[in-house]
Amino acid sequence: MSVDSVFVHKMWNDHELSKMIEKDIPFPMCSDPGGTIGTMYGIYDEEGGVETRGRFIIDPDGIVQGYEVLTPPVGRNVEESIRQVKAFQLVRASKGTEATPSGWKPGKKVLKPSPGLVGNVWKEWKVTEAFDE
Amino acid sequence: MPEEFKPGCQRPAVKKQKEEVTDGTVMEPVKEEQQTMIKVGKPAPPFSAPAFFEGKFVNVDLSEYKGKWVLLCFYPGDFTFV
Numbered sequence: 125m126s127v128d129s130v131f132v133h134k135m136w137n138d139h140e141l142s143k144m145i146e147k148d149i150p151f152p153m154c155s156d157p158g159g160t161i162g163t164m165y166g167i168y169d170e171e172g173g174v175e176t177r178g179r180f181i182i183d184p185d186g187i188v189q190g191y192e193v194l195t196p197p198v199g200r201n202v203e204e205s206i207r208q209v210k211a212f213q214l215v216r217a218s219k220g221t222e223a224t225p226s227g228w229k230p231g232k233k234v235l236k237p238s239p240g241l242v243g244n245v246w247k248e249w250k251v252t253e254a255f256d257e
Numbered sequence: 258m259p260e261e262f263k264p265g266c267q268r269p270a271v272k273k274q275k276e277e278v279t280d281g282t283v284m285e286p287v288k289e290e291q292q293t294m295i296k297v298g299k300p301a302p303p304f305s306a307p308a309f310f311e312g313k314f315v316n317v318d319l320s321e322y323k324g325k326w327v328l329l330c331f332y333p334g335d336f337t338f339v
Binding site: 125137154174 | 265266267268270292293294295296297298299300301302304306307308309310311312314315317319320322323324325326327328329330331332333334335336337339
């Protein structure tokens with residue numbers, strides 16, 4: 125989603141992006157002239173007339189589970205977005221009985237919050253698990 | 258002569274001019290309504306927007322994605338660098 129028109133989106137896809145990935149962009153490139161939608165999401169920069177790098181995770185019920193907003197010169201980490209989606213999917217599948225601690229990724233230990241876990245996380249989880257090897 | 262500028266990571270901004278009223282007082286550009294950040298755990302603001310998708314121009318409505326996980330990404334502009 126950006127303030128560019130759908131015509132410019134087509135040109136960007138056809139002349140640059142499709143050459144990077146050797147196919148068309150596999151998701152809709154939305155147009156938000158005037159930043160109306162960007163304003164609703166709180167990421168429209170009125171002064172520059174553009175949308176900042178806002179990224180929102182919306183669950184199957186339409187609930188916002190998380191977001192990140194960056195100023196224009198720094199790009200996002202796509203892997204981190206995917207990791208977060210996987211973590212929210214795990215929590216949802218467990219109906220909230222499981223939680224993913226800092227640094228979790230698929231295959232790493234999850235926690236089951238309970239009265240017994242209070243004050244005992246140190247037995248279940250080590251700080252090294254917050255980091256990649 | 259028009260002044261040359263270097264392209265940055267967003268589209269070049271249009272500078273809003275301050276308006277000078279006849280009595281010499283300067284009017285600030287009108288501020289649009291205050292934006293507030295949305296909250297996690299709350300419904301995503303609904304929207305419908307024109308889009309380019311699979312070679313066609315289509316209308317995308319967020320409500321059509323109920324039942325799916327959505328990653329909604331905003332960015333400063335087509336043909337920017339990062």
